[in-house]
Amino acid sequence: MSDTKSVIKQVEELYAIVHELDEENLGLKEGFMVGSIIEKLPSNWKDFKIYLKHLTEDISMYQRLLKLCMEEDHRKNEKYDTLSREEKLILWKEETHTR
Structure with a gap:
């Protein structure tokens, strides 16, 4: 899996492939x-x-999958908590401008 892409997104992509295989009876x-x-x-x-x-x-x-979601959220929060005030402000501005 890629470190730059959300683990959950990657698992969802895998599930889409698995679903296609199921439809072809190749589950x-x-x-x-x-x-x-x-x-x-x-x-x-x-x-x-x-x-x-x-x-x-x-x-x-x-x-x-719920455990994976919780772990990924925990890791994001842990990473966010280590950022400086300035870095948090920059991230917040980026998030609000991209919506």
């Missing part, structure tokens, strides 16, 4: 999809990858 097993997504996570997600691999409870793909 993939959920376990294969889960393993593929986990392995393709960016290298700086190493600890989270290990966490996902060692989940002992049987959770749905949807629940795994």
